[in-house]
Amino acid sequence: xxxxxxxxxxxxxxxxxxxxxxxxxxxxxxxxxxxxxxxxxxxxxxxxxxxxxxxxxxxxxxxxxxxxxxxxxxxxxxxxxxxxxxxxxxxxxxxxxxxxxxxxxxxxxxxxxxxxxxxxxxxxxxxxxxxxxxxxxxxxxxxxxxxxxxxxxxxxxxxxxxxxxxxxxxxxxxxxxxxxxxxxxxxxxxxxxxxxxxxxxxxxxxxxxxxxxxxxxxxxxxxxxxxxxxxxxxxxxxxxxxxxxxxxxxxxxxxxxxxxxxxxxxxxxxxxxxxxxxxxxxxxxxxxxxxxxxxxxxxxxxxxxxxxxxxxxxxxxxxxxxxxxxxxxxxxxxxxxxxxxxxxxxxxxxxxxxxxxxxxxxxxxxxxxxxxxxxxxxxxxxx
Numbered sequence: 001x002x003x004x005x006x007x008x009x010x011x012x013x014x015x016x017x018x019x020x021x022x023x024x025x026x027x028x029x030x031x032x033x034x035x036x037x038x039x040x041x042x043x044x045x046x047x048x049x050x051x052x053x054x055x056x057x058x059x060x061x062x063x064x065x066x067x068x069x070x071x072x073x074x075x076x077x078x079x080x081x082x083x084x085x086x087x088x089x090x091x092x093x094x095x096x097x098x099x100x101x102x103x104x105x106x107x108x109x110x111x112x113x114x115x116x117x118x119x120x121x122x123x124x125x126x127x128x129x130x131x132x133x134x135x136x137x138x139x140x141x142x143x144x145x146x147x148x149x150x151x152x153x154x155x156x157x158x159x160x161x162x163x164x165x166x167x168x169x170x171x172x173x174x175x176x177x178x179x180x181x182x183x184x185x186x187x188x189x190x191x192x193x194x195x196x197x198x199x200x201x202x203x204x205x206x207x208x209x210x211x212x213x214x215x216x217x218x219x220x221x222x223x224x225x226x227x228x229x230x231x232x233x234x235x236x237x238x239x240x241x242x243x244x245x246x247x248x249x250x251x252x253x254x255x256x257x258x259x260x261x262x263x264x265x266x267x268x269x270x271x272x273x274x275x276x277x278x279x280x281x282x283x284x285x286x287x288x289x290x291x292x293x294x295x296x297x298x299x300x301x302x303x304x305x306x307x308x309x310x311x312x313x314x315x316x317x318x319x320x321x322x323x324x325x326x327x328x329x330x331x332x333x334x335x336x337x338x339x340x341x342x343x344x345x346x347x348x349x350x351x352x353x354x355x356x357x358x359x360x361x362x363x364x365x366x367x368x369x370x371x372x373x374x375x376x377x378x379x380x381x382x383x
Contacts, residue, residue, distance in 0.1 A: 005071060012078070017047070017320050021304065022313035023089070029309075040304060041246025044297035045239055053059040053235055054209075060230035121195035142324065147332030179316065181311075184287040191306040191315065194299060195322045197364050198257065199249040201295045202326030204262045208288055211342070211350045212269070216281060218342035219274055231279050237289030242297050247251070252371040254298035259362035261290035262340035266355040273344050 024039050035097045061069040142161035146154055172178040185192060216227040246255055265287040272280060300321060307315030338346035365371070 004183060009074065010236045014317070014320070015187055018313040018317035021300075023315035024261060024304070025309060025312040027090070038246070040301055041242060041297060044246070045242045047296055047300075057206065057226035057228070061227075063225045064225070087309040122319050126176050129172075129175050129177055129179035132168060132171050134165050135171060136179060139164035139168055140328065144332060145330050147329060148335050149337065170324050181314075183320075188306065188308075190368075191303065193364060193368050193370065194306060194317060197368075198319055198322045199326045199329075200357045200361045200364065201258070201262070201291075201299065202323040203329045204266070204354045204361070205292065205295070205331035206327040207350055207354045207357075208265070209331055210330055210349065211337065212284070214334070215344070215347045216344040219344050220281070221274075221275075230278075231285050233282050234285040234289040234292055237286055238293035241290055243291030244299060245294055250363070251302050254294040254356055255364070255365040255371070258291035258294035258298065259358060259365055261287060261294070261356040262361065263355065265291070266351050269351040269354070270348055272347065 018310045020043055024043065027039075057073075059072050061073060065072070077299075125274045139161050142164060146157035146161070169182060172180055172182045213231070215226050216230055217224060222230065249252075265284055268280070268284050268287060270282070303315050303319045304312070334350060337350035337353065
C-alpha cells in the first residue's frame with residue numbers, strides 16, 4: 001500500500017515541474033522577455049526549499065502524528081494547488097482549425113518537425129509511447145535492484161538492464177512519438193552534458209539528504225525532529241544563495257562554485273564521528289547550503305537556454321529524470337554503505353562515494369567549453 005501510494009504521488013508530481021517550465025517559456029514569448037531570470041530564480045528557490053525543508057517538516061509531522069501524517073499533509077496542499085491553478089493559471093487559447101482543402105506535399109521542414117520538432121497532435125493514447133515507457137522503467141528498476149546490493153551472483157540484473165536499454169534505444173529511434181526523443185538529444189551536446197552534471201550533482205545532494213540525516217539519528221543520537229532542525233542552516237543559506245545568485249545570468253560560475261562546495265562538505269564529513277561537537281554537524285549543513293542553492297538554479301537555467309523552445313517541458317522533465325536517477329544511485333549507495341545500521345564507518349564510506357561524484361561534477365564543468373558560449377541571440381543569456 002505504501003509503495004502504491006508513492007507511485008500515485010509520483011504520477012501527480014512528475015507533471016508539475018515540466019509544466020511550470022513550459023509556462024515560463026510561453027509567458028516569456030507572450031511578453032517578449034526571453035530571459036525571465038526572476039521567475040526562474042523563484043522556481044528554483046521553490047524547488048530547493050521544498051527539498052531541503054522536507055526533513056524538518058517530516059520530522060515534525062512524524063513526532064506529532066506518525067509517518068502517515070507526512071502523506072496526509074499532501075491532501076490539503078493538493079486541494080489548494082488545484083484551486084489556485086483554476087483561479088490564477090493562464091488558459092491556453094484554442095488553436096485555429098486549418099482551412100485548406102488539399103493535402104500539401106511533405107517538405108523537408110515538415111519532415112524534420114515530424115521527427116525532431118513538436119510531437120504530432122492527436123489523442124492522448126496516440127501520443128503516449130507506452131512500450132518506450134515500459135522499457136525505460138525496466139532498465140531503471142533492474143539497475144536499481146543491482147545497485148541496492150551489488151554482487152556477482154546478481155549479474156543477470158545488469159544484463160537485463162543492458163538489454164532493456166538497448167531495446168529502449170531501438171524503440172525510441174523508430175517511434176513516431178517517442179517517450180524520449182534520442183534523435184534530438186543526440187544533436188544537442190550541451191544539453192546532454194547538463195543532464196550528466198545533473199545526475200552526479202544529485203547523487204551528492206540526495207546522498208547527503210538521505211545518508212547524513214539517517215546518521216544524525218542512528219549514529220549521533222538525534223531525534224527525527226532534531227535531525228531536521230540540524231539542516232535549517234542549509235535551508236536558510238541555500239535560499240539566500242539562490243536569491244542573490246539569481247540576479248546573475250552566468251551559469252559556469254554557479255556550477256564551479258557549487259562543485260567546490262560539494263567537495264568541501266564531503267571532506268568535512270570525513271572528519272565527523274559519533275563524539276563530534278554539534279557545531280560540526282551544523283557546519284556541514286551550512287557548507288552544503290551553497291551548492292544546494294547554486295546547482296539547482298544553474299542546471300535549470302542551462303536547460304531553459306539549451307533546449308529547443310518547442311521542447312522546454314519535455315527537456316525539463318528529462319532534467320528531473322536524471323535528477324531522480326541520481327537519487328536512485330544515492331539510495332543504493334546509502335544502503336550499501338550503511339547496511340543494517342547507520343554508523344560512522346558507513347557515513348565515511350558514503351562520503352567517499354559523494355566525493356567521487358563531486359569531483360566528476362567538477363570535471364564535467366571545467367572541460368565543458370559550451371558553457372562559455374552565448375546561449376542564443378537577443379536577450380538570451382551567456383552560459
